[in-house]
Amino acid sequence: VPIVSRIVSIVLPCLNEAEALADCIADVRRGVEALGPGFEAEILVVDNGSTDGSGEIAKQAGAKVISERRLGYGSALGRGIKEAAGEIVITGDADGSYRFDRLALFVEPILAGADLVVGSRLRGRIEPGAMPWLHRRLGTPVLTFLVNRFFGTRISDVNCGQRALRRATAQALDLRAAGMEFASEMVVKAALAGYRIEEVPVDFQPDRRSHPPHLRTWRDGWRHLRFLLLLAPNIVLVGPGFSLLAVGAVLGGPAWLGHPAFGGAAAFGGAVLVLIGAQMVQVGILVKTWYHVEGFYRRPYLERLFRYVGFEVGLLAGIGLLVIGGIAGVPLLVAWHEELPVSSGRVAASLTFLVAGIQVIGTSVLMSVLGIRRRRG
Numbered sequence: 545v546p547i548v549s550r551i552v553s554i555v556l557p558c559l560n561e562a563e564a565l566a567d568c569i570a571d572v573r574r575g576v577e578a579l580g581p582g583f584e585a586e587i588l589v590v591d592n593g594s595t596d597g598s599g600e601i602a603k604q605a606g607a608k609v610i611s612e613r614r615l616g617y618g619s620a621l622g623r624g625i626k627e628a629a630g631e632i633v634i635t636g637d638a639d640g641s642y643r644f645d646r647l648a649l650f651v652e653p654i655l656a657g658a659d660l661v662v663g664s665r666l667r668g669r670i671e672p673g674a675m676p677w678l679h680r681r682l683g684t685p686v687l688t689f690l691v692n693r694f695f696g697t698r699i700s701d702v703n704c705g706q707r708a709l710r711r712a713t714a715q716a717l718d719l720r721a722a723g724m725e726f727a728s729e730m731v732v733k734a735a736l737a738g739y740r741i742e743e744v745p746v747d748f749q750p751d752r753r754s755h756p757p758h759l760r761t762w763r764d765g766w767r768h769l770r771f772l773l774l775l776a777p778n779i780v781l782v783g784p785g786f787s788l789l790a791v792g793a794v795l796g797g798p799a800w801l802g803h804p805a806f807g808g809a810a811a812f813g814g815a816v817l818v819l820i821g822a823q824m825v826q827v828g829i830l831v832k833t834w835y836h837v838e839g840f841y842r843r844p845y846l847e848r849l850f851r852y853v854g855f856e857v858g859l860l861a862g863i864g865l866l867v868i869g870g871i872a873g874v875p876l877l878v879a880w881h882e883e884l885p886v887s888s889g890r891v892a893a894s895l896t897f898l899v900a901g902i903q904v905i906g907t908s909v910l911m912s913v914l915g916i917r918r919r920r921g
C-alpha cells in the first residue's frame with residue numbers, strides 16, 4: 545500500500561533527559577526542514593513521569609508530550625507509535641546520541657516500500673565514548689547474530705534505537721515488550737510476518753547528559769537474550785529435543801530389547817535422553833501453540849497439525865505408551881520383593897514408556913485447553 549500522507553511522526557521516548565532534550569528536539573526540527581517542503585512533522589515525546597522537568601522542556605520546544613503510565617522503554621515507544629498521526633514513524637533516543645539531521649535516510653526507503661528501516665551504528669560511525677566496549681564488541685554483535693540466525697534477517701545492529709517504520713506495520717505487529725527488548729521484538733516480529741526490513745548506517749555520538757544510561761548492560765542484555773530464545777522454540781527446544789530423542793532411542797533401544805552387547809548404562813542413559821528429548825519437543829510444541837493462539841505468529845502447518853492431530857490422538861498415543869510400559873513392567877510387579885527380577889534393559893524400557901505416556905497425555909491436555917481459546921478466537 546503506497547503511503548499518501550506526508551506527515552512524519554518522530555517519537556522520542558524520554559525519561560529524565562532535561563539536559564539533552566531541547567537540543568534533540570531542535571535537531572529534529574532541522575531534520576524535518578531538510579526533508580523538504582512536502583513534509584509535515586509531528587514530534588512526540590513519550591514521558592514516563594520524568595522528575596527533572598523534561599515534560600515542560602518538551603512542551604516549550606513545541607513537541608507534543610504524552611505521559612505513559614506503564615514504565616519502560618518499550619511501553620513508552622509503543623504508546624508513542626500508537627498515538628502517532630503520521631503514516632511514517634521515526635524513533636530515536638532523546639539523549640542526544642543520534643543525529644536527526646538526515647531523516648531522509650529513513651523516510652526514503654519507507655516511501656520506496658520498506659516496512660521497517662533499522663539504523664546501524666556498527667556500519668556507521670561511532671564516536672569515541674559513544675558506545676561501551678562490551679555493547680559494541682559483545683552484546684550487540686551476539687544478539688544481532690542470533691536474530692539473523694533464528695529469524696532470517698540480515699541486519700548488523702539489532703539494538704539501534706533509531707528506526708523508521710510504517711505506522712500500519714507497527715500496529716499489525718502488536719508489540720508488547722515493556723523494556724528495552726522492545727527493540728528486538730520489533731525486528732523479530734517484522735521478520736516472522738515477512739515484512740520488508742532495510743538497514744541504513746547511522747552516526748552515534750556520546751549522549752549529552754550527566755546521568756548514566758537507563759539501559760543496564762547485564763539486565764537488559766539478558767532480557768533481550770531471553771526474549772529471543774523464547775521466540776525460537778524450533779531452534780531452542782524442538783530441534784535439540786528431537787536429536788536427544790533419536791540418540792537416546794539408538795542407544796537405549798537395543799538394550800531395552802535385551803541385546804547382549806548393550807548393558808544397563810546404555811539402557812538407562814538412553815532412557816534419560818529419550819525422556820529429556822521428548823519433554824523438550826513437547827514444551828516446544830506447546831510454546832508454538834501458545835504463540836499461534838495468541839496471534840504472536842501464525843504458521844499454516846500448525847493449523848493443519850491442530851486439525852488432524854486432536855486431543856483424542858494424543859490421548860490414545862499416551863495410553864498406548866502407558867500400556868507398553870505397563871506390560872514391560874509386569875514381571876517387576878509380580879516379583880516386587882526381589883532385587884531385580886528382570887534385566888535392567890527391561891526396567892529402563894518400562895520406565896521410559898510409562899513416563900513418556902504420561903508426558904504425552906499431559907501435553908495433549910494442555911494443547912486442547914489452549915485450543916479452546918483458539919477456536920473461540
Ligand SMILES: Nc1nc2c(ncn2[C@@H]2O[C@H](COP(=O)(O)OP(=O)(O)O)[C@@H](O)[C@H]2O)c(=O)[nH]1
Pocket residue numbers: 556557558559560561590591592615616617620636637638639641705751756757758759
Ligand atoms: N519514557 C521512557 N523513556 C525511557 C525509559 N527508559 C529509557 N528511556 C528513553 O529511551 C532512550 C534510550 O535510553 P538510554 O538510557 O539512552 O539507553 P541506551 O541508549 O540504550 O543506553 C532515551 O531517550 C531514554 O530517555 C523509560 O522507562 N521510559
Ligand SMILES: [Mg+2]
Pocket residue numbers: 637639641751757
Ligand atoms: Mg541512548
